[in-house]
Amino acid sequence: MTVRIDPPALPDWQRAFKTVESEARRAGVRALVVGGYVRDRLLGLDRDRAIREVDILVEGKGATALAAAVGRALSTASPPVLFERFGTAHLDVDRTHALEFVSSRAETYDPTSRKPEVRPGTLREDVLRRDFTINTLLMDWDGSILDLTGRGLQDLEARRITTPLDPKATFDEDPLRMLRAVRFATTLDFMLDPNVEAAIRQHASRLQPPVVSMERIRDEFSKLLLANRVEPGLLLLDATGLLVRILPQLEAGKGMQQGGYHSHDVFGHSLLAAALTPHDLITRLAGLLHDVGKPAVHELRDGKPTFIGHQDVGATMAGSALHRLRYSGEVIQSVAKLIRLHMRPIQYTPEGWEDKAVRRLVRDAGDQLERLLILARADMRASHYPDVKKIDDLEARIERLDAAAIAAIQSPLTGDELMARTGRPAGPWIKRVKSALEEAIIDGTLTADGDAAWRYLDTHPELLRD
Known part of the structure; x- marks a missing residue:
């Protein structure tokens, strides 16, 4: 039985989807929706949160050309940002929605680098190089779902995070995927496949520069922190050996x-808080x-x-x-x-x-x-x-x-006024005097006006001494 999403396009995406479909047909290329949009629609998550970004997979080498054509056809779109070397493009459809175009490809990685060696690939090769089976599902423009791994729909129904290929190979290509696995398990309330969890434990030490930048780690960690189930997510991060790579300060x-x-001990109390x-x-x-x-x-x-x-x-x-x-x-x-x-x-x-x-x-x-x-x-x-x-x-x-x-309480006297009245040059004494005046206002012994402040300093000459 064919699985179908109905309607294929959410209201915010109808015009963009129609444009991509028509421009792809005009160019003679096959373009499909892939990744998070398909996953979240099948899970019904679009009812809880807006989908702001959609990934478009283009068979062959036509992603950048299709992005340019869609950008020209959509009056609200900005000029696309093209990455010809990787066959990808980013297109802001409007101020709040974006399309990511990618040509089907196969990638291999040097173990010491995040820079991939890219070559054209088939649709199946492309989805096999993706991080998790639940992100490999493709949607055609009539809403029909293509599960080229044969496991994406099954894992989605089982609420299981697993990889299209051997997890060790998947994580070796990009160690950030280990953190993404825990993040998806946390935000979607899924479980990690035992082989995935074992591979994360084995490869956890690779979640660090220069292989993975701190900026990428930060962004994934922040998404996990904002999940509803943040405490179980942090415990899973700890159990897999990833948390100590991110925040070793918590270990003590x-x-x-x-x-x-x-x-609770300090660690458990911190997670609960x-x-x-x-x-x-x-x-x-x-x-x-x-x-x-x-x-x-x-x-x-x-x-x-x-x-x-x-x-x-x-x-x-x-x-x-x-x-x-x-x-x-x-x-x-x-x-x-x-x-x-x-x-x-x-x-x-x-x-x-x-x-x-x-x-x-x-x-x-x-x-x-x-x-x-x-x-x-x-x-x-x-x-x-x-x-x-x-x-x-x-x-x-x-x-x-x-x-x-x-x-809004602040010193009634500025630094310039203090220097002009006392004839003293700028220095740390200005901050000390202004802080003392603010404290006096908070204590209720001084009103917030300049004349009162000068009278206060006349009766507290020690404040003007070094």
């Missing part, structure tokens, strides 16, 4: 008990790494474990780990700030905190305040802390104190 937390309300955060990359990274500094500061006092200063050590360690993975400066700084501050909301008590302490927290958190409170809740829930509700109380108190106004 295994077996390190924490005492108190904690029912990440899973309890929403689908936001910065918050998930902070959840995963928030206690990474604990092993470095671990001490036993009266037989009980302590981790004094772990948040500061952890912020530095997390920054280094994320820099190695080539995350952006914005992501690194945001995650480091969250880790550095993550204990503050947990230490909040309604009776023990004056308003100035709340204002200081808001000021220090800045634009990461919402994420910080989310992280604190996740941290407490991951350790069975009995009073998570106090974070709700803190949040309500912040709202009463006008968080936006607090976050």
Whole structure:
């Protein structure tokens, strides 16, 4: 019985599909949809998320020419980006949808490089060189499915991740596929075929530069982190030996008990905390790494474990780990700030905190305040802390104190004004004075205007001394 997708084109893709079909017919080439679009349509995932990119497989050498023809025919399309050497092309259909064209090919890889040796291939040769059988399924323009490996539909139904060829050969060609296997198993709620899992364990050490760039590792890891089932995914990464290649800093937390309300070791608690955060990359990274500094500061006092200063050590360690993975400066700084501050909301008590302490927290958190409170809740829930509700109380108190106004607090005097009035040159003293003025505003002992600030400095001359 022929398996068919009906309708073949989702509403957003009808015009593009019709254009590809007609231009392929005009050029006398065979073009089929392949990969993620076919897989997700068969799984019904298009009901849950929009499909923004579609892969088109062109039999023979006509991919770049077909991409150019489709680009000319679609008024909303940008000029295609052509990669003649590889027989591929990228075409932005509009601002939110893209087509990837590839000529059917066969590839071989040097064991020390990611650069493939490419030659023209048949459709079957092309799908056999793809990563997993569930990504080899082809769809013709009438919606009919071609399963050239004879296993793609079977593995899709069994919810199994396996490779078209021997997994050792597949992973040897591109070790990133090991991480992709775990990512697909996590995001699709599939299982790894035992032979695939064994091959990953055997080849895990190859997931590193120069064979695989950190940027590619980062991108796949980020996709896994944003999955619904992130904790099982991270555990599978660990079981296959891949997690230690990505974040070796987590390894020291295994077996390190924490005492108190904690029912997990540092490693298990970190994975659970990440899973309890929403689908936001910065918050998930902070959840995963928030206690990474604990092993470095671990001490036993009266037989009980302590981790004094772990948040500061952890912020530095997390920054280094994320820099190695080539995350952006914005992501690194945001995650480091969250880790550095993550204990503050947990230490909040309604009776023990004056308003100035709340204002200081808001000021220090800045634009990461919402994420910080989310992280604190996740941290407490991951350790069975009995009073998570106090974070709700803190949040309500912040709202009463006008968080936006607090976050906007800045020194009433600029560096130029301070230098002009005192006759002193620029230097670290300016930052020190401005910080002292901001602290005075937060404490409620100074209003935010210049005259009041000068009077305050007149009564606190020590602030202007070196």
